[in-house]
Amino acid sequence: MALPKYTEPHYRIWHYIYLTICAAVFFFLIAPLFVIFPLSFNAEEFLVFSDGMKSLDPDAFSLRWYKDMIYGTKNPWGLATKNSFIIAIFATIGSVILGTVAALGLSSRHMPYKGLIMAVLISPMIVPLIISGVAIFFFMAKAGLAATHLGIILAHIILGTPFVVITVTATLSGFDHSVTRAAASLGSNPVNTFMKITLPLILPGVISGGLFAFVTSFDEVVVVLFLAGLENTTIPIQMWTGLREQLSPTILAVATCLIILSTLILVTAELLRRRSERLRGINQ
């Protein structure tokens, strides 16, 4: 953002103050994440930068906490990782199917009581998580699903569907319905039309909704804390217990892996967003 040559000095100063403020805020946002990387390679057990690390002594760095994460005795991370992925994958599939189908209905101009139904469907996103946790726990306890994978998956479907509904409805709002009518007039049945015409066109929206649902489930801890038994422990639960009891460098190793995972998800989400923007550009 170059300033025009005629800018008066005091505006010039103000402009640099503004840029400094922005830099400080960006630093505040992103810097905390980068503390985790070096400390997860710490050779010592303490969560502070040792003198060796400050002088970049190679002996001060090691992979021992990563080894501990993978091979450590009695370590819960293996089971937690497996559970987290199983739960998140099934919750995502469930959310995407239920959410996409519902979004199709909601985008129809024939849909009665649209506002009210939409409010009910996205309510799990609006209501504070702790309240959702209590309510879902009461239901699962009554249904005998507390401390089961199925119970947690269902809970995460509840929390994940609003994202799918919102993203897919948004994608469908720019959708040209004449293509489905064209398909129908050419003799295609509705299911076939959906699979061959509608779905490929709204796929970016569906996938980005799915990503939201996946991350929501993968990162969710409040509801799982109420629902999970020992067998259903997940990565967030283990991190929560670890952070509450003692902050060990193994947690930082796990955190580093999670940051890498979220970077991958971020890149995917961004690529999808650009693709859908491009597609919408073509439609115009």
Next chain:
Amino acid sequence: MSSETKQILTTDGIPLEVSLKKAERRNKIKAFLLVAPLLLFIIITYVLPIGDMLMRSVDDKMVTQMLPKTFKAMEKWDGKELPEEEVFAAFHSDFIKLVEEKREGKLSTQLNYTKNGFKSIIKKLRRKSKSFEDGNYKEQIMAVHKRWANVEYWQAIKRRAPAYTGQKYLKGMDMFKNESGEIVSVPEDRRIHRVLWLRTLEIAFFVTVFCFLMAYPIAHLLATLPMKYSNLLMICVLLPFWTSLLVRTASWMILLQQQGLVNDFFVGIGLVADDNRPEMMFNKTGSYVAMTQILLPFMVLPLYSVMKTISPSLMRAGKSLGGTPFVAFWKVYFPLTIPGIGAGCLLVFILAIGYYITPALVGGASGTLISNQIAFHMKSTLDWSFASAMGLMLLTGVLAIYWVYNKLVGIDNIKLG
């Protein structure tokens, strides 16, 4: 208008109007059937359980069902003087039944909530009641302990007669119903919940303000920079947004600890002495700092999406019409960003007001919020009806904020990134 003009018929000979209406109805049903699975799922697993919370929070059937005859007999009692023999006899018969089922312990716990001192006299009554003779129960019960002859204890029992009670809600506001049925506050030094409600509001409010002050300049920068730079900077906003909440909280725990980098920095620039490092974690400061950083993307994204749509020529027009840059900003740019400000503040405030994980980890005793209290009653004291009541009070607050927001700005203006 049908009889004069000739009705248009479809090929089947049905009037077009009827046929269209039929098609319309079919489309309506089709659309509804698509939504139905999710709607049913959410209603059964989510909306009804919230209703269940409401039932639990006011449910007081336990004592009502334990002492059915007593409460029946008490209907005629005016509650001023000691009740008649009839009430004592009914109470005795209820009590014998409870002892047989070994449930008198639960009764004493429940009655003790209403008035202290029931525990010991119920234990004593259980022992003595074995040698009771038939008839004249009033004399016999009153002889067990002098409190049984005190009208206040009988009034306390009568207060538990209704099957529903708002007592848990009163407790959530640090109030209770006293002997004469008036609603009064608990003594000053025992008002824990009011402090928590106020602190929750205070922290949510200031976190929203901090987020707004920090997000506005960077959202503006992101919206005005050329695409290739702003995409790079956008990652600084999106990476924390997609990163696990626990990871971000963990990084603050490392930074804010007494030997942490923030304290190192303060010592380094000579702000504090090395042997006098301030506590920045396990108190309000920890909650403020961590929550502001974690919720900041939720403020930046709506602001950015609104600012992106504001044409830069508007500011130029403002300036060319004689406004200084500040006037042009304040009179032209700022009002246009209000929908984004509204959406961002609503989002951050509502997320902050129900925050649980971060305050529990970095907030210590003085930085915890109402959510932590709800979780505490769910998991530790197992007073689920109280947890439900406080949850619903919080929910009512959140819905009220949405309602006000909808009136002022309109809920449709919310954008997700």
